[in-house]
Amino acid sequence: MSEADPSPRDAEWLAREQARLDALPLGPASESFGHVVHAADGIARIAGLPEVCMGELLQFANGAMGFALTLDTETVEAVVLDDLPDLGAGTRASGTGDVVRVPVGEALLGRVIDPLGRPLDGRPAPACHETWPIERPAPAIIERDLVSEPVETGVLVVDALFALGRGQRELVIGDRATGKTSLALDAIIAQKYSDMICIYVAVGQRASAVERAIEAVRAHGAPERCIFVVAPAAAAPGLQWIAPFAGFSIGEWFRARGQHALIVVDDLTKHAATHRELALLTREPPGREAYPGDVFYLHARLLERAGKLSAELGGGSLTAIPIAETDAGNLSAYIPTNLISITDGQIVLDSRLFAANQRPSVNVGLSVSRVGGKAQKPAMRQFSGRVRLEYAQFLELEMFTRFGGMSDTRVKGQLARGQAIRALLEQPRFTPLRAIDQIALLAALEDGAFDTLSTQDLRALRSKVGARIDAGAHDAITAIEEGRTLDDAQKSALIRAVGNG
Ligand SMILES: Nc1ncnc2c1ncn2[C@@H]1O[C@H](COP(=O)(O)OP(=O)(O)O)[C@@H](O)[C@H]1O
Ligand SMILES: [Mg+2]
Structure with a gap:
């Protein structure tokens, strides 16, 4: 076969390749990426990402995700969300042009997920059609309605003396092992015969404790109306940090549809400690008890997102039960006082009452519910x-x-x-x-x-x-x-x- 005379088969091949070449979008393409300069303790310093935005989701070459926390003139400090190997100096990182998001929707019901929506229960990823940013603005005053319907927790001391209303934020606070988690889980379990969607967010808890909580709801409650968002103590600090925010976005999706949701965050003391850890690692100036100055704002902007929507917006509600742990009953420590002043009341659990077998160990003198009484049944x-x-x-x-x-x-x-x-x-x-x-x-x-x-x-x-x-x-x-x-x-x-x- 001579070169000047290609066989019909070769001609066909040539024509096909020519067509493929013609269809190729040739021209300059740009891709922006940077390199990790230093990575340790859940924080990565990245050089060469000039366009990255505050809070932008980043993708590392080893598959880990992260988000931009502080922007310096030369470098970006990012919180790493996955504890994967091979993340070190030289790892390629690129921006995604998007903020951190979590999948929302009915497909999450009955599931155990991490704060990015990835399954932890061994089943396939939940088939959600939508993702919502984890940081969303709280409803404005004009969009809200008064708290007027009760959340029945089934616990007599709560429902009779410190009633909760739909859209309220009630803190459960006490020393370790005073029954805080149990009380919140009882409130979730009591929704077995109600229309409430329950979201349990575990932040920095031991994996075995989370497992027990899930088992309790599966055995006694309505797990098909519950969602577990889990960032255990062993998870990367960044993942623990975003967990409550992700949980709120998931709850807000149901509220936006006119449904009623209850979110338990177990617990915000651990969340504050994670926030402090990340702040100290990025050299933010420490304040009282070494917490950065914005720890109040952190929890205020989170809990402000709970609430009841007006009838024009569907009348849905998101009720929040954050949990906080005290040391030796000290309610006047920094984080407890912050949370007490942010929420609409607190249920104080007392280790002395607990030891005296008064369970739930609610200290009636120190507990208060500031709005729920109006929502009680006549x-x-x-x-x-x-x-x-x-x-x-x-x-x-x-x-x-x-x-x-x-x-x-x-x-x-x-x-x-x-x-x-x-x-x-x-x-x-x-x-x-x-x-x-x-x-x-x-x-x-x-x-x-x-x-x-x-x-x-x-x-x-x-x-x-x-x-x-x-x-x-x-x-x-x-x-x-x-x-x-x-x-x-x-x-x-x-x-x-x-x-x-
Ligand atoms: N109402 C109750 N009656 C009997 N035991 C309880 C009650 N509430 C909690 N407990 C027990 O107290 C222990 C500690 O409860 P837990 O909820 O884990 O405390 P915390 O979350 O405050 O650390 C658990 O073993 C739990 O079974
Ligand atoms: Mg607990």
């Missing part, structure tokens, strides 16, 4: 105010009578009532009480039905109360469901149903 409000007052008086009286016997019958009556309240407020885990059960118990308490009952008898009675009311107090149930207060006939029907048997 029938609940009818009884709960009195209980709070009686219990406060009892706690004071108990202090005095400890020193000497008081024989006054009125005082004895008050003491008996107080002890009955204390016994009633004790509640094992995973035993949520419906609003109607709680109201019945409070009505019976006010009637004096529990003053002579032993703690064991009260415990036994409480486990049966639901069935008895369903059988014997239909009128009262209708009144409570329709949002009315109880008249005398309904009240005594309830009390009779509780005391029956």
Whole structure:
């Protein structure tokens, strides 16, 4: 075959290649990338990324993701989100032109994911059609509505004395191992029969503790309406840092559709410590307790995103239960005081009460709910105010009578009532009480039905109360469901149903 005379097959090949060449977009193409100068402790310093923006998502050549935290004149300091090997001096890094985002949508329900939406439960990646930035502005005042519907946590001491409303932010605070996580999980589990979407964000927790939390919800709650966003203690600090923000964006997606969501962040003390770690590594000037000056702003802008939307915007809500850990009950440390002042109330758990087997170990004197009372059911409000007052008086009286016997019958009556309240407020885990059960118990308490009952008898009675009311107090149930207060006939029907048997 001579060169001048190509065979038909070669001619065909030539024509095809020519067409391919013609279709190629030839011309100058630009790609911007930089190189890591130094990487350690979850921070990478990158040279050669002049166009990168604050907070921009970066991609490293080894597959790790990161985001720009501080922009210097010559270099960029980035938080690395994955703890992958081979990230060191010389690793190529490029900007993605986008901020950090998290997948949102219904596909996340029932899933365990990391803060970037990657699956941690061994199932395929959730099929979400949308991603939302993890940092989003809080709803403006005009877009909000008053908190007016209750979140029923099923925990009597919370629902009766420190009621939560949809859209509220209530801090759960206490020393380690005082039942903070358990209380928040009980609130999630009680949503089994409600319409709430629950999001549990684990920040800096031990993997085994997170596993136990997930197991508890799977065993007792409605896992198909829960989302677990997990950045355990072993995860890169950057991943822990973005976890609460990612969780809020996921919750906001449901709220924007007019749904109601509850987010638990366990816990913000660890989140603050991660923030401090990253700030110190990037040489931000340390302030009080070595936290950078913006740690208040960090949590304020996060928690400000909770809230109830106005009817024009669909009326959805996002309720937040952040958790904070104290040292030796010190509520006036830096992070606890910040969080107390940001939230709409706090439930203080007390290690002494916990040790005395008063569980949930809520310190009634130090706890407060600043907006939830307005969201209580009218029938609940009818009884709960009195209980709070009686219990406060009892706690004071108990202090005095400890020193000497008081024989006054009125005082004895008050003491008996107080002890009955204390016994009633004790509640094992995973035993949520419906609003109607709680109201019945409070009505019976006010009637004096529990003053002579032993703690064991009260415990036994409480486990049966639901069935008895369903059988014997239909009128009262209708009144409570329709949002009315109880008249005398309904009240005594309830009390009779509780005391029956
Ligand atoms: N209401 C309760 N009744 C009985 N035990 C409880 C109750 N709440 C918590 N506990 C127990 O107390 C322990 C510590 O609870 P946890 O929620 O992990 O505390 P924290 O989150 O404050 O460290 C757990 O073993 C838990 O089972
Ligand atoms: Mg805990």
